[in-house]
Amino acid sequence: MSDHALPDTLPAWLARLEAAHPVGIDLGLERVAEVARRMGLLDAPLCDRVITVAGTNGKGSTVAMLEALARAHGLSTAAYTSPHLLRYNERLRLDGQEADDATLIAGFEAVEVARLDGEPVSLTYFEVGTLGALWAIARGQMDLAILEVGLGGRLDAVNVIDPDVAVITTVAQDHAAFLGTDLEGIGREKAGILRAGRPAVLGSTTLPASVRQVAGELGAEVHALGEAFDWDPTLPDPGLPLDNAATALQALLLAGLDLEEEACRRALAGVELPGRMQWLGQWCLDVGHNPHAAGYLAQRLAVRPCRGRTVGLLGMLADKDADGVIAALSPVVDAWVPASLAGERARAADDLAERLARHGGAVWHRGASPAEAADWLAARLAPEDRVLVCGSFFTVAEVLEWRLAGEQTAGEDTASEGAR
Known part of the structure; x- marks a missing residue:
């Protein structure tokens, strides 16, 4: 399909993206970073504050709680997650609402223009979706962007954006074909989202040693569950892992949010995440x-x-x-x-x-x-x-x-x- 005949519906766009790249998962940042640069996404911060969340399990619930807690404190939020359950629109939420088709299509179109501006760049379905979402977030001028890593960390498309706070929830075996079965190696990949001199929130007490090794090599500020913070048993049980609730609260504190107990209680009591318990x-x-x-x-x-x-x-x-x-x-x-x-x-x-x-x-x-x-x-x-x-x-x-x-x-x- 030529760039002169771009789809005009979301289902048609998604069908095009599924067929556009020879492989579904193609880890690496060179291609996606080049298109991000052409789109101007690397010229300035995506929004006031960015929190990136990586991990084997617990990413979705941590993102949901970050979003609910931030909104309970009056912040405007954007949340990018994957995969979706019923509708692609679930992947991007702006101020708590799923992005409409028009917003997603506009993002895809912006990516298409940029990837053809010069030497054409081939992108996967996930990479186009990520860049399109980042473009929409940047245009929204939100107070906080919460970005969930799709696979791994270091080479995931989300990692083209420098977070103000990086969160690693858990490290376990999954996606062995891409990340291997060595937990130390998986931990190092997920720790690829950490940045020098910026807070790293470690949301599990059983992370492999490689995560802290990477943090030490970078000079990232480590804030670990069970050491720098823990969960308060008097807070409402959100029906999601309490380790992740504590991790979300710690990440927001490090992002500069003054937490209010009543707002936290209200947010945690009302948070919902389809498909998780x-x-x-x-x-x-x-x-x-x-x-x-x-x-x-x-x-x-x-x-x-x-x-x-x-x-x-x-x-x-x-x-x-x-x-x-x-x-x-x-x-x-x-x-x-x-x-x-x-x-x-x-x-x-x-x-x-x-x-x-x-x-x-x-x-x-x-x-x-x-x-x-x-x-x-x-x-x-x-x-x-x-x-x-x-x-x-x-x-x-x-x-x-x-x-x-x-x-x-x-x-x-x-x-x-x-x-x-």
Whole structure:
């Protein structure tokens, strides 16, 4: 497609971006930094304050709490996250609202003009999305930008922007094909977001030594959980990891925000994050897809008694540690319904079922898809049972769509009854 025939709808733009670069993930900053320079994104600070968040798990919840806390103190905010669950618009929030199609399209167009201004630069779907979001944030003149790293840290597109405060939530194994399996190496990659002389907030007490080594090499100011700060048990439980709540509060303090206790309580009590310990009646949806995240899920379920059975609806990608996830969840799950995912990286329900059996799990059904598995399971649940939907963003997204479709159908049926 030539630059003379740019798409005019968001779905058309996303289809174009998916087909534009030969590989989906192409780590490195040279290409994206060149286009960012052409766009003027490196000429001045993105906004008054920038906080960048990296980590294996806990990034999304930390970003959500940073955003809620900042807004409760009257700051205008921009938050960039990935991936999305139902709509691409979820990736960019401006003052707490998802960016509209027009804002996203304008960002994509600005990236397209810049990448063709001189020697053409090839960019991935994620890189165009990141640059487009940064362009929109810069134009918005916000008080605070919160940027979530997509993968790794050092070579992620988000890292073209220098943060005022850098946050590392956790370091565990995930994305092994790109980051390897050595935790020290993964820690060094994630520590690539740190900057000399600027605060580094370390949100876990079990980070690999390489994170502090990088901070020391750079001369970054280290503020570590359990040392410089900790969480206060008297604050409201946001239903998200309290380590991340404490990390968000510490990062905002270091960004120059004067925290007020009542505003913090209000923000933490009201923060919500779809797909993270999200309860919809009997159904708990969580995008956890590695053993570390599954361990946290198991802890949360263990302290929430259930009179009936806990059923795991599990769908995972082939490049994830399914055995590690199953082992972490097995103590709190009574029966399983594995589901097949679609796409190149898909893992079949049969594969999951075999692994579940090896771990001693009872497999009730093998779903052709997460939606089919949810449909099958919904007809067989007792009122006191609960379902944990997990293993992948794709699994949670499909069950969310299934749930929303069911609610819409129920609403239409009720309206029809009322009209008779």
